Amino acid sequence: MTTRTEAPEAPTAGWPTFLATLSGGGVGTAIGLAITVAVTLNPIFVTPFLVLLGRTLFLAMVLLLVYAAARAWPQAWGLRWLPAWLQPVVALAAVAPLATLAIYLQSTGGDFVAFVQAPGRVSGFMWIAGSALFLGLLTALGAMLREREAQARSQALQFELERSRFEKQALDARLSLLQAQIEPHFLFNTLANVQALVETNSPRAADVLKSLIAYLRAAMPRLHDGQPTLGNEVALVRAYLELMQMRMPDRLQFTVDVDPALAERRFPPMALLTLVENAVRHGIDPSEDGGRIEVVARAHGSGMGNGSGLHLSVADTGVGMDPHAQPGTGLSNLQARLQGFFGSGATLRLEEQPPHGLRAEIEVSP
16 A cells, blocks of 8 residues: 655745846845935935945845845744735834945944934934835735736636646537537438439439449548648549539539639538538429539638638538528538638528529638
8 A cells, every 4th residue: 555645845935036026126225225215315415425325225225135034034034924925025024224324334334323423323223224214115015916926927828828738628529529410411312312312213223322332431521620721622623523513414513613722722511511511402302393503712811821811611502491481401501611610700601592402601700
């Protein structure tokens, strides 16, 4: 029997945090504030400006080091009862007067009594310590506020990335479900056509069945292709129409006019095939005279790459649209698949084609 030991949590602070706080920006801010305090207090001090500037610069560097250490090792200050964000503030508030006192004691040789008995030194101590305390705390609070805002933005970005990832997973699952509904629909319709030939003892039944087997052998591996292209889809459409033409050679003519430059464009599998199958089943088949199917695909917008738009159409000269007919499963699923694959820029339109027939159009915005 084995036991599992939990690894200690990785520290969120330490030397990386300490060194990051002492970056060029932090040091530059400390020097700038030290110069500002020295220039501001110089008119009321009898101490030479360079001496005053040296004191403010020393104090600024000490406070910067204290602030960096309090952020990097907050538990080392014995302030566990305080929130982590408040500990650097308390450390600065405690160190600012002590560091200022150390500066003045150095000027008196460590004689505290001499320091207290000199009103000018006490007044200078109060001015410098008060300025350091005010500006140090203000700067520290501002820095922590900006850091918390940056963390909040980073967290919001992470949440957005996670939400996008979950949405994509849900969309992929939905597309897979819709495709799974379409594949049996197409297959059973095609088998029904073969059954009709067999039942009528057509001499072409064997040839059609042979073509169907060859078609399915080519088509089935592509149904779940992870990178479906328009070129693959057009190949399936052409094979399907050739199969249907063998079944009714005197009643079906077709043309497929697709720009070869679009062959590598990403395109949802069986989307165009659904429209062609719909044209054969509901347009050409019910017509006594049959008809013609024209499949066209063109790019529009800028260039021919994936950034351009797409316009695809399947037009037939069959019986046209039945005003009382309800949309079939294939077309309903196709609309959902186009939206899922291309986004809101994809539309599916059906319209009458005079003098008779139907035109189905897929429009994909650039």
